[in-house]
Amino acid sequence: MQGTVLVVDDSAMMRKVVLRILKMADVEFEAALEAGDGNEALVLLRVNKVALIMCDINMPGMSGLQLLQQIKEEKLAVGVPIVMVTTENSEPQVRQAILAGARGYIRKPFTVDHIRNNVKPLLAV
Amino acid sequence: MPEASTLPKPYHVEEFLSPATLDCADATITEIFSMMFGFDTEVVNTASPCMPSPERGERTAIVGFSGAMRGSCQISMTSQAARSIASAMLGGAPIEEGDESINDALGELCNMLAGGWKNGVPGLSSECALSPPTVISGRDYKVHMSKPSVKVSRIYQFDVHALYLTLCCEDVEALPLG
Secondary structure (H helix, E strand, O other): OOOEEEEEOOOHHHHHHHHHHHHHOOOOOOEEEEEOOHHHHHHHHHHOOOOEEEEOOOOOOOOHHHHHHHHHHOOOOOOOOEEEEEOOOOHHHHHHHHHOOOOEEEEOOOOHHHHHHHOHHHHHO | OOOHHHOOOOOOHHHHOOHHHHHHHHHHHHHHHHHHHOOOEEEEEEOOOOOOOOOOOOEEEEEEEEEOOOEEEEEEEOHHHHHHHHHHHOOOOOOOOOOHHHHHHHHHHHHHHHHHHHHHOOOOOOOEEEOOOEEEEOOOOOOOOOOOEEEEEEEEEEOOEEEEEEEEEEOOOOOOOO
């Protein structure tokens, strides 16, 4: 797969898990960037081109939903699929994320198949 | 001033003390351990509500609930068990004792457990928020609540290790302590 993936999660362990599972699901990238919250992600997005963003919702500092709003406002990562990866799966929160620009939603815990079925199709578009 | 209809419907202690609370915890634990770590889990002690805290492990992670329910989800285990969780999360990679990723893994496990549990309880999914996890090393600590609270506890076995789970719910209708 061409390009760079950005994984945003306040847990360094979960960032590693997401990258490992992406690889296991045959979603491999040339490079990976990691951010511990929305603010760090914005700094990276202003200077890097990415092909996929995997983003947690509940993070201290700037949350995943606030990051989606800011990406939209600054017109960053236009057309790049953003997939929320979170323990939250309430309908209002999913709707809020989709309205704010997320293209996919994966609930933790997740498997290789969840990533394969929900992330790969977004990259094929 | 928010409209009354926007306030979450309080979750009551009576609902929390129903068997559904631990049934939901069992299902969540089974799902997380099989999907993320490749471990089978088994309940080794079916504790009754309001019992004293089970024996504590050397490491504890706590996630708070707010909104319709105020309380906490606590998990506790030995350092070796936490190391085993961290290693399993990384596909079996060796983890050195003292590696910060051990606490990180325990916090994430508690976060997934708290989230999975409240998502499975009718009325809590969208009406209850989670705090970021806090991880404590050592056994000598106390968790103080602002109101009287009830708790349910259970012990699970995974691999050769034990996980102590305590779910705590504040009584929303009680007066503050003190």
